[in-house]
Amino acid sequence: MHPARKQRLILVVLLVALSSVAVGFVTYAMRANMDYFYAPSAFVAGEVPLEKRIRAGGCVVPGSILRDDDSLDVRFALTDGEAEVEVVFDKILPDLFAEGEAAVVTGKLQQGGYVRADQVLAKHDESYTPPEVADTMVGKADCKGDAKI
Amino acid sequence: MSWQWFHRLGSPRWFYQKTSVWLPWLGTASLLLLAVGIAWGLGFAPEDFKQGNSYRIIYIHVPAAFLALAGYYIMAICGAIGLIWKMKLSFVVMRAAAPIGAALTFIALFTGAVWGKPTWGTYWVWDARITSMLILFFLYLGVMALSGAFAREQSGDKASALLALVGTVNIPIIYKSVDWWFTLHQPATLKLTEASTIDPSMFYPLITMIAGFYLFYAWVLTLHTRSLILQREWRTQWVRELLGQSAPAAKV
Numbered sequence: 585m586h587p588a589r590k591q592r593l594i595l596v597v598l599l600v601a602l603s604s605v606a607v608g609f610v611t612y613a614m615r616a617n618m619d620y621f622y623a624p625s626a627f628v629a630g631e632v633p634l635e636k637r638i639r640a641g642g643c644v645v646p647g648s649i650l651r652d653d654d655s656l657d658v659r660f661a662l663t664d665g666e667a668e669v670e671v672v673f674d675k676i677l678p679d680l681f682a683e684g685e686a687a688v689v690t691g692k693l694q695q696g697g698y699v700r701a702d703q704v705l706a707k708h709d710e711s712y713t714p715p716e717v718a719d720t721m722v723g724k725a726d727c728k729g730d731a732k733i
Numbered sequence: 734m735s736w737q738w739f740h741r742l743g744s745p746r747w748f749y750q751k752t753s754v755w756l757p758w759l760g761t762a763s764l765l766l767l768a769v770g771i772a773w774g775l776g777f778a779p780e781d782f783k784q785g786n787s788y789r790i791i792y793i794h795v796p797a798a799f800l801a802l803a804g805y806y807i808m809a810i811c812g813a814i815g816l817i818w819k820m821k822l823s824f825v826v827m828r829a830a831a832p833i834g835a836a837l838t839f840i841a842l843f844t845g846a847v848w849g850k851p852t853w854g855t856y857w858v859w860d861a862r863i864t865s866m867l868i869l870f871f872l873y874l875g876v877m878a879l880s881g882a883f884a885r886e887q888s889g890d891k892a893s894a895l896l897a898l899v900g901t902v903n904i905p906i907i908y909k910s911v912d913w914w915f916t917l918h919q920p921a922t923l924k925l926t927e928a929s930t931i932d933p934s935m936f937y938p939l940i941t942m943i944a945g946f947y948l949f950y951a952w953v954l955t956l957h958t959r960s961l962i963l964q965r966e967w968r969t970q971w972v973r974e975l976l977g978q979s980a981p982a983a984k985v
Contacts, residue, residue, distance in 0.1 A: 619915040620860035678854030710919040711930035714779030
C-alpha cells in the first residue's frame with residue numbers, strides 16, 4: 585500500500601478508536617443515568633431518593649394486584665426476583681398490564697417504602713407466539729423474575 | 734498485490750455502465766421478496782397471543798431498523814475508503830446512503846411509536862434504545878447537511894466522511910443498549926448465538942422481509958448513486974454522450 589494511503593488509514597482507525605474510547609468513558613460515567621428505571625432491589629438497598637420523580641420496573645407479582653371496589657385505585661407489587669416494591673396507582677392501566685408480565689412505573693417513592701405512580705407502562709418481552717402454541721405451553725414462560733427483565 | 738481492480742471500481746463511468754445491467758434484476762428480486770413478505774406477514778402469519786395483530790409492525794419495524802444500522806456502516810466505510818484512497822465514487826455512495834438511512838431510521842422510530850401506544854401505553858420514552866436510535870437519525874441528517882454545506886464538493890466529502898466515521902460509535906451502543914441497561918424496549922428477538930424467541934410461523938415471513946429490505950436497500954442505493962454520478966459528472970464526455978443518445982433535448 586502507498587505510504588500516504590497507509591498514513592490516512594491509520595488516521596481513520598485512530599479517529600474511530602479515540603472517539604469510541606471517549607464515548608465509552610462518557611457512558612461509563614453516566615451509567616447510573618443510562619438505566620430507564622430502578623429495579624426493586626435498588627429500593628430495598630436504599631439507592632432510590634424519597635419524593636423525587638423516579639421509575640421502577642419489574643415483574644408484576646402474581647396475586648399481588650388489589651383493586652378498589654368503587655374507584656380506579658389499584659395496588660400491586662413489582663419484583664426482580666430478589667426484592668419487591670409496592671406500587672399505588674389511580675388511573676387506567678395499559679391493556680397488556682397483567683400478573684407475571686413486566687411493567688415500568690413512573691412516580692415518587694413515599695415514606696413507608698411504596699411508590700405512588702402517575703404512569704404505568706407495560707413492558708413487552710421479546711417472544712412472539714401464536715395463540716395455539718401459547719395454549720400448549722406449560723405455565724407462563726415470560727418474565728422469569730431475573731434481574732435483567 | 735495489484736490494486737488495479739480496486740481502482741477500476743472507483744471509476745464512476747464503469748460503475749454506471751455495470752449497474753445498468755444489475756438494476757432490473759435487483760429491483761425485480763427486491764419487490765418480489767417484499768410483496769411475498771408483506772402478504773405472508775400481514776395476511777397469513779398467525780397473530781400473537783398477547784399483542785393480537787399489533788405485533789405485525791415487526792415486519793416493517795425490524796427490517797427497517799436492521800438496514801438503518803447496516804446502512805450506517807455502509808455509509809461510514811464508504812467515507813473511510815474515500816478518505817484513504819481519495820476515491821470519488823466512494824464519496825458518492827456515502828452521500829447517496831445518507832438520506833436512505835435517514836428514511837429507514839425514521840420508519841423504525843415511527844412504526845415503533847405506533848406499536849408502543851397499544852403495547853406499552855405510550856408513544857415515546859427516553860430509554861437508551863430509543864434515544865440512541867434518535868441520535869442515529871440526527872447523525873444521518875448531520876451527514877446530509879454537512880456534505881452539502883461547502884461550496885467545494887471535496888470539502889463536503891471529507892467533512893461528512895469524518896462525521897460519519899465518528900458516528901459509528903453509536904451503532905454498537907444502539908445494538909447492545911437493551912442488554913447493557915434497563916430499557917422499556919425489549920431485548921432482541923432474533924439472536925445470533927441462541928434460538929430466536931419467535932415462532933417459526935412468524936419467523937419465516939420476517940426473514941423474507943429482512944432479505945427483501947436488504948435487496949431494496951441495494952437497489953435504491955444504486956439508483957441514487959447513479960443519479961448523483963450524473964449530477965457530478967455532467968461536464969464529462971461520457972455523460973454528455975449518454976444524455977445525447979437517450980435524450981437529445983437535455984443538451985445544454
